Amino acid sequence: MKVALTCNTLPPGYSQESGDDTFAEFDAPSTVLAIRSALLRYCDSVEVVEADEDAYEKLKKGNFDLAFNIAEGIRGEAREAQIPAMLEMLGIPYSGSGVTTLAITLDKRRTKEVLVANGIRTPRFQLLTRGGDLSIDLKFPLFLKPNCEGSSRGITARSLVNSKEELEEVASEMVATYRQPVLVEEYLTGREFTVGLLGNPPEVLPVVEVGFEALPEGAPKFDCYEVKWIYDSLDVGYDTTVCPAHLDDDLRSRIEDVAKRTFEALEVRDLCRLDLRLDGDGEPSVFDVNALPGLIPDPAENSRFPKAAYAAGYSYEELIGRVFNAALRREGISR
Structure with a gap:
């Protein structure tokens, strides 16, 4: 069995500890190597396929039986679904969730809407769009985060706000920096x-x-x-x-x-x-x-x-x- 390990690898010299969150979602080379080594206990060969603009051609020509997918994607609000969509187009089965699930779970607002529709508790929330109205019908304190990011990108010490003035300042900065809507939810203080x-x-x-x-x-x-x-x-x-x-x-x-x-x-x-x-x-x-x-x-x-x-x-x-x-x-x- 030949397996593609689809992933996004951290660029050389980058460190999450630096405070720069640009590539925070990507995996360190040591993680990619550890997964590849583990997979070799269960299959004949593993080829690492970087989830970039060249991924489709590599997957098309690779003659893979399965993909072990940990790819975050490189841009766009549904980027975690990019590699699974390519794999489905090529008829290559893969590990992990499908295209629709990955697109939804990266979108925090849509995720919470599914939870609410299924009677699963989630903090009350509202979405602030780019250039939209910043009025909120929620109780302070509130917690702010970019709507379509992972690995805590954009969630900082300033994300917890206690007033309308703080809300407007932090939300405006977040929208400008990450160029996407901001999810605002009531902050829960429990465990x-x-x-x-x-x-x-x-x-x-x-x-x-x-x-x-x-x-x-x-x-x-x-x-x-x-x-x-x-x-x-x-x-x-x-x-x-x-x-x-x-x-x-x-x-x-x-x-x-x-x-x-x-x-x-x-x-x-x-x-x-x-x-x-x-x-x-x-x-x-x-x-x-x-x-x-x-x-x-x-x-x-x-x-x-x-x-x-x-x-x-x-x-x-x-x-x-x-x-x-x-x-x-x-x-x-x-x-």
Whole structure:
């Protein structure tokens, strides 16, 4: 079996810790190599295919049996769907979610609309468009983020606002910088969790709790680019995650239930990581869904999906194998 590993690799010299979030969604060469090495335990050959303008011709000529897809795409609001669309056009089966799901889950507003339509709790929200009205019918404090970004791009210490003046200033800057609408949602102050799901139907991996109490004075006390890529980095060394989270059976059951319902509602496949907080009623409320979760292999880097898999007893190679074999079974491919 010949497998294409479709991905976007960080350019040489780039570091998320620099504060420049331009390529924050891309994968480090070490991650790409670790996935390739893991895949070689399950197939004959793996060719890395960079998800750029030349990808289509490489996929067309590659004679691939399957693609293991972690590609973020290079531009556009539905960029995570670019490589899957090419693969479907060429008749190459692939791991992970399909074109429609990836287009929706990168669009935070559309994701929340699907959640609401399926009775899944999510914070009240509103979309601010470029050049549109900045009036808001939501209760402060509010949380702002670019509508179509991942890896916490555009989510900074200034994303939490407490007044109309702050809202207008931060939203205007965000629209100008990222050239897209801004999602505004009511900020929930309850405990925050991230949940990994693996397989079809999905296994819910041990829940990760995200906490900010140990961060130094002056650091944001919510998940944002600075927390994820600077404070919680190898160089600085703050750990904002606990896995498995300390949960009673009732809360764990409710978190797992909403995670599986979200997976089903958005027609996610093979793997997923979603973020949620407890709302004012103590109920899990989903605020983000990542159908292409990060797969950084080094446990010290606190990549949350692998961290949950390690807590479940999987090695990195077994995690990649579970995703790979889930895709094969779903596609009816036998090795």
